[in-house]
Amino acid sequence: MSVLRAVVFDLDGVLVDSEPVWEEVRRGYVADHGGRWRPDTQDRLMGMSTKEWSRYLATELIGGMEPREVAEGVIGQMIRRYDEHLPLMPGAREVVRRLAEDGRPLGVSSSSPRTLIDHVLDEMGVRDLFRATLSTEEVARGKPAPDGYLTVAERLDVPAEECAAIEDSSNGLRSAHAAGMRVIAVPHPRYPPDEDALALASHVARDLNAITPRLLDQIADKPRP
Template identity: 65%
Template sequence: MRPVIFDLDGVLVDSEPVWEEVRRAFVAEHGGTWLPETQSRLMGMSTGEWAAYLAELGVRLPPREIASGVVERMAERYRHGVPLMPGAKEAVARLAEHRRPLGLASSSPRALIDVVLDATGLAAFFTATVSTEEVARGKPAPDGYLEAAGRMGVDPGDCVAVEDSSNGLRSAAAAGMRVIAVPHPGYPPAADALALATAVVPGLGDLTPGVVDHAA
């Protein structure tokens, strides 16, 4: 059975609006300037990368303090409820029931991944989970997906990734994986990134074992 590796933000959790709200407010409060392209650039960056980028926007704090401040605000939001994407838990369970080895390759910090998976009951479905904090480079580099495949003990070329963002699609494709795109309506991927997908589905309700097999 083809292993499937999910992204988290924008695929399983409708977190991009929350990330944008939290980081935009943090930048404003600490003297920075949010640019029109900021949100699209941030999507897929590792914690260290986006913290350094916010410092470049004029936030008057060291990147380490930027990261800890933003992550704590995100964790607080999640403690009041995790905004799962429609059909997220059902899609993961559906693939698990068909004996698909499942992994996760996320740009979120480890602390937030664990909060989300524990709070939603999704943790039990995944053989391996990776934060881009734990690899050298964030998306669009392939490091996170390659690490997830390595921890699962599978060949990256045998895997199907499920992604939503431009950088995520580029990352999975660079890892040599087939990619199923589930574009977020509020944050659609760039056309060139979407072209890397083997299949495009409108929502997780359409992510079936048959779609995975066809993509592979």
């Protein structure tokens, strides 16, 4: 009998409804610096590491700026927005506490920079419930590569095949699946994942309230897509 012994969360779009904030802040930053936002920009940015998206904004959308300058400006605005209001997804605190109380070690693998990961988990009051947290800026490749999820599994001391990942985006779903994890998709209504990425999920949940220890046990023995 297979067992899912650990759970790894994405952050943006899963625990915090940050994608609309990221889009608004980066759109505004590009416009303020004379750049042009493209129709496919938001889809391209989802799952990128800080190094990747700042380079894309600096070179592809704006021009004449250094990626580090872009990253510092955007991240600074994100922190200020979070200080004003942290837009948690419904059931975010509850699902973390529910799975932690069940005894499974928890991790985070996020494309957000380290400072925002720590800020969100502190504001949620759940940082001490996570055994391992990682920003994809700390590994060689961001999502859809599996590097982040594989590293978190290693830090949890649990094989990736015995971990469940909770994701919302196309690149996040691809990343967790490539790592060998069972993936639970919680699609964001405004930014739904591509159908081919959604097909990689072992289960599609309507919201975080649907994710329980019993659900993890139910999907453990299902064949991986």
